[in-house]
Amino acid sequence: MSEAAATVLEQALALTASERFALAERLLESLRDPAAPEPPETFATDAEADAAWRAELDRRIESTSHGTAHLPTVEEAMAEIRAIRAARRVP
Numbered sequence: 205m206s207e208a209a210a211t212v213l214e215q216a217l218a219l220t221a222s223e224r225f226a227l228a229e230r231l232l233e234s235l236r237d238p239a240a241p242e243p244p245e246t247f248a249t250d251a252e253a254d255a256a257w258r259a260e261l262d263r264r265i266e267s268t269s270h271g272t273a274h275l276p277t278v279e280e281a282m283a284e285i286r287a288i289r290a291a292r293r294v295p
Contacts, residue, residue, distance in 0.1 A: 205291060205292070205293065
């Protein structure tokens with residue numbers, strides 16, 4: 205993690221829980237794949253959340269069945285995990 209990122213993290217951790225949540229949402233939004241469908245912001249009921257998860261599962265199953273899903277090899281997945289873990293380490 206860069207010095208700038210470590211400084212931002214330190215400042216972010218000083219925010220209230222609701223401010224950190226809003227910040228985390230914005231950061232995650234910036235990483236979202238533009239080709240992916242936009243998830244609903246909130247769910248009024250568990251049934252709505254369950255329906256959204258079912259739709260996402262159906263979409264993933266369909267993309268796998270049609271051969272359009274990217275299915276990483278074990279080596280690719282482990283390399284990505286290692287990179288994420290290394291990036292999270294604070295010097």
